[in-house]
Amino acid sequence: MKFMNFRNYIMFILPALLIYLLFFAGPIFSGLYYGFTDWNGFSFKADWVGLENFREAFRDPLLLTALKNMLILSVVVIVLQHSFSILLAVLLDQKLKGIVWMRAVIFFPVILNTVVIGYVWSYMYAPMVGFLPKFFDAIGLHGLAALDWLGDPSLAIYAIALVMVWQYTGYSMMIYLAGLQSVSGEIYEAASIDGAGPWNKFWRVTLPLLIPSVIVNTVLSVIGCMKMFEHVFIMTQGGPANSTQTFGIMIYQYAFKTSQMGYGTAMAMILSVMILAVTYVQIKLLSRMEVAN
Template identity: 40%
Template sequence: MHKRRLQLLFMLPAFIVYSLFVMVPMLGSFYFSFTDWNGLNARYHFVGINNYISLIHDAEVWIALKNTIVFAVLVTLIQNVLSLLLAILVDGSSWVKRFLRVVYLIPALLSALAIGYIWSYLYNPVLGVINMALQNIGLGHWAQDWLGDPKWSMYSVVFTNIWQWMGLSMIIYLAGLQAIPGDLYEAADIDGAGNWERFVKITFPLIAPAFTVNILISIIGSFKVFDIIYVMTKGGPGTATESLAILLYKKAFNFNEMGYGTAIAIVMFLIILFISIFQLRILRSRELDA
């Protein structure tokens, strides 16, 4: 009993900090989602579930949800495929591969604001490096208004997000690859297994924990994406790249509908929680099967 009390005493400071800065704001947000608070004064009225009913009938919410799902699916699939390929390519002890690991990881260490501004200049339809390069190599007809055209804006933002976080996913996969015993590959070589068979029978099953971590990080990060989109397009053109987080910001801070914006935040939280639990169960079962 004395040992248990001592353990609880050491946990108490962290619990107090967590409660003050995480639990109390979360409970406060849940309460204010049932009010018409404008965020500017202390007066508000309890409106029950009216905010949530309005969400269901708000076409802009459904557009933002569709954009968020498209963004999450594209980022999760493409980023994990490319990251795994990079991890396989740089798996080794040579100085070139060690150098490339650092190079690929650099974008993840930079500010999303800085990356957003850099790629906005690169995508510039007049002075951007991408269109100028296409013109110089005779492919000027491929030049686009990458961020101003609704057909290309979402893909441009997705590519930038993948470019930023691909290196971090690569490092996680690389840690999984380097944890695989070399004896398994030697036995596969003796049995005459090819590279694809080695990947399917040994590599892919044994990097299941890394796969689980990367999938969850990609999905959670994609569903709450804000900074990179806000810097590059602010949700435009029109609503082509407007995510739920961008819509939340507009409602809460541009239109002073703090209660309604908080309701959007609660819905985002529930969606992310549900998807995370569902994905975790599926991926954990794959780990056990492996």
């Protein structure tokens, strides 16, 4: 009887398992193999090169730029996106008229296609002809109007980070909102009886109870920043002068532009290991915070 049950379970998962093996596990393992070859992406032969692709990756001068940009994006997104989204979640957790509409408006950029967002913001930022330069000119901020947001190597990565913050604040807000709604009102009542004002309630009640949501949100954000591709590809293609290079762009360029699929795959493996390591450390650290609270 037990065998029959087991067999039935297998039959239920078999179609999904086959699809998983074919389209996920298969490519992952073949990717592992190609990372150790010099495959050019279209040839029918690939020679084994051992660890050479990995050695070359660590000598690649763009690797440092990609790491630096990964860090900048992560810091800007964690600080700005999560500050705004927690603030908005607290504000929009009130019982006010039209609150559902306000939540929908803030969430709206999340459902837009990233490619569309990239193009729209490219036109917003475009020097001389874009919306932002014209807007800043109109209100007399000529210094800001003269900025070449995506053309200045020292600004471009921050300009991209701001677009990410704009797009994903609504997403983080929704997770925080769900977290807030699970907080019992009795805790706030107790805090009020103890004499806590709104500020103290926020710092000493709301924020500590939101730690599980913070863990989920920051882990997702950091993973998103580490594998950043779409925004950069549409807005700067890694330029100007490689100043906005990310791992995603480098992998794409090596694999598809310069016919170094083996090298690009090795780079993708390095990124995967980094994401696993950072995510593990992050979850451990944040979980400790949760326990401490």
